[in-house]
Amino acid sequence: MTQDEEPSINQISFTWPKGFYNDGIKIGLGTVDKKDFGYLFSQVPAAAAGTYTTNKFQAAPTKLTKDTINIDHKLQAVIVNSAIANSCTGAQGTKDALTEQQWLADALNIDTNLVGVASTGLIGAYLDMDKIKAGLPKLQPKTGDDVSQAVLTTDKQPKQACVQVELDGKTVTITGFAKGSGMIHPKMATMLGFVTTDAAVDGDLLQETLSAGVDTTFNQITVDGDTSTNDMVVVLANGMAQNTEIKTAADTDYDTFAAGLKFVLGELAKQIAADGEGATKLIETNVTEALNSTEAQSVAKAVVGSSLVKAAIFGDDPNWGRIIAAIGMVDAHMDVDHVAISANGIPLVKDSVALPFDEAMVSESMKAAKVTIDVSLNSGTAVGQAWGCDLTYNYVKINASYHT
Template identity: 70%
Template sequence: MIKNQIKKVAFTWPNGYYNDGIKLGIGVSDKLDFGYLVSEVPANAAGTYTTNQFQAAPTKLTKTMINQDHQLQAVVMNSAIANSCTGAQGEADAHEEQQLVTDKLQLDPSLVGVASTGLIGAFLPMDKIKQGIAQLSPHHGDNVTRAVMTTDKQPKHACVQLEMAGKKVTITGFAKGSGMIHPKMATMLGFVTTDAAVDGDFLQQMLSQNVDTTFNQITVDGDTSTNDMVVVMANGKADTPELTSVDDADYEAFNTGLHTVLGELAKQIAADGEGATKLVECNVSGALNEMEGQEVAKAIVGSNLVKAAVFGQDPNWGRIIATVGNTTAHVDTEHVAIMVNDVPMVADSVAVPFDEQAASQKMGADKVVIDVDLHAGDATGQAWGCDLTYNYVKINASYHT
């Protein structure tokens, strides 16, 4: 019932937000590479961040700002250079970016976050950054969604609308990510905005729970970067009652909308994996518990052997069942079932007859869905990845040069 109240709509910003994205020449490409996202008023905020031990300077700074009182009003962001593993200079540069935006917008520094993505180990060209911040101006298009792209083939965004207390609420998100994607919060950045009013601590709780079943369930190459960050801002401009707990009347609707946006962005990242030609979705049923269902699903979409088989349209279910067996999940090893794009291939852990040529043709679709039943319980799991192609190696063999 609640899902029917959530409408996916064309990209539009919620009330009270503006952005900009410009070409600053931070890297060697001619893409937009610098921008900002701003709320007209201070917004309650939440964030999740990379678990990589080498956490980039902008990621650490934004985490500190949000953790102070779960508020944020602006985020300045760039692609091409990650400002990671840059020592004291990198931290000073991130703080200088924050101060420049603070001065430009006349905000408290605690309300300004910083995000960077790109090459690890390089320093930001601060002379260009200063010029760029001076050039930024309020717009309502989608330039900022393109300013964070690195090897992404296209911008990634999602938007839903719903009613809360009889008023229209919009939840809009955008993300970047194509390689180094294996979140436990990858060079992956995600930003979600809403005009709903949500308590900051409660927003943090909702974000953390939803990230576990969306962004943390995608993988492109098994590598987690130093700059991962997902930030949600709720500025209350829709003039709805503030959500503070799961008992609030509109909690379920808002939470479903948030999950929808995060899930759509996660799938877009997986589908746009470096060199990828197919989105791979794995649905696990019959798991002992949700944690084990998620573990198995992510292991399957992350297996290089499975990914290569998907690229080659090879219906080699042995790659899948072997991956299941390599996890720590409970499995009824006598009764596992496997299906690929609706073609049953395994029942009771042994092959069933199927037309291999027809199955191979079906694996040529843009999306390959792998269904696995562990027969160990009633829980489920879901994850997304992509195929492993020759082009992935080509892209990453020359990323630096």
Template identity: 70%
Template structure:
């Protein structure tokens, strides 16, 4: 990932920004792990979201999108795992509305300030009695328990926290996400939540979020499947008391760098924790005709099942990489493509180079594998992240329902 170069953006230990609280508990949606939680701000926050483009968009996703699009404000989100509330018809929609009402009543706010996010099995109705009984158990804590309450096949939560100054005011930005399988974003995917105490207009926040998901969340893939429930929501409550961020200012640049960094780190954590994965795969494409081509080629390579399987087998089979490049509609100089793996050149001008196969194979044992491609057809670049394809991916998904 492209690291933030502004030294004012500093990674820190996980903490919520001022004015944010959360909780995560177990209410019986899963056998024993946390499965239910909430996230809220003491005051209405500027809100932005990006959402799955799957045509069977789930009721919680539709509802949250509707609330944010009204005036780009939210104050609370109710979250659950195990049951996606997707493809559940009118009852599923009514259940999402009921959840919204229950949390609004608990927080004493207008229901229009409440969003809902669900993940899990498609087609099952929410057990509303468990949710109703679970709501009173949620407490306003500053723990990270909610980051566990949205996990499905994830092996761990994905969390990032950074701090920076805007016009002399200390600002905190904290994000968390879930995602392991059914990962192939179009607009955005998985569940991701970013909170900050910065002061910013909701419309401007929406523009920044939409721009930044394009080369972060939208550039990861695990299995080529786009889920029905996925979204990324960003909330900014203004508790840092900075002057409201304006476009084309130093504060805008600092905030945008921080947001890009948080989204990028969360995206890479999701790719690295793909179902059954043992390796994170990064592809960097140079000298593409344009950024669209660069991004397209990079994502195609990390998404190729043949490439993913070769990396799992630690096999430096570059033929699978060049074949994947050629299968895209990107502009390519077919006589002048270069390929390297983990810094070792394998191909120059579309022809094989002599290389130490044992050394390359050994390098593929690392937890991160980097593929570099030079298309020699322009000055744009692209970057994407994925993971290897292992036996465990099939094992997990062969019995997901049961």
């Protein structure tokens, strides 16, 4: 690919890359009748990278996986569960996470330092280790999507994305799945993301690429402004496509791989935002003419994160005053006399004052499953993007009884 060419990304239906298998089963960890336990593994050790919650009360499995990946950026398997977060569980929670890691390593006959652990669910509750021990032998190497079902909590459906790209003349698959519906406001929420690929990529470079990709995808979504103790996004690259290993960002195929990975991360992030607890609409905010990308992203996220904006969009109310107020709260450069705002392509504000528009027409357009807000700050050339969802009565209903 030359410098002027756009990477070719082929979006396909859910397909695992070469050498990856999974399973998800029901072992009764919670009160909901659903799959709640599973695993993901590669036939061979894979380069691995991760990003993790910045919440100070980082859950035991999250911390363990971070420490494990940081040894030499390698993983071969991840054990997962929903219903119980194994967070704020003290020494017992740490011991349980280590036990899970050891049990799966023994079952697969691999090194303990090749196993990650991921949990999501109720904070403060302890894992039922007897159920986990009994469930492990029931996991089978399958090629369906059962593991993506096993990590769900209040989600309405799994989040999945898959693309293929060509690297070194080889077809490479990049496949991801995620869960997340509430407690979503990453900076790396009960949010978990897993991406697998058969590309051959150096582990340190994979970490750099993932971190950069997460900054403009997962870290640009919000549902309710709350960050969880268990956030994690992990990527495994097992090299079974047999392309020449990508070792540096200057390598010929790096841009294509990075674009494919970012596409998958972005699709998963948007699906999480759209599936926010009680949500009926996806909100996308695009900021242009910002002084720099950091400020553009901050403004975009402030708009989609505003409870007043979210409530107005739930009510199909083109109240642009909510939007401009959210913009003005951000510590970012903007020409306060020349800000522009549009909703679903319909101009609402120019030079920071209202334009004449048909309120009924705009309101009708806001009944769509996706509402797009465009903002110009008139202060530079940088752009930013963020995603969120509307705030509904059902969000309160779900979270008023989450524990009970």
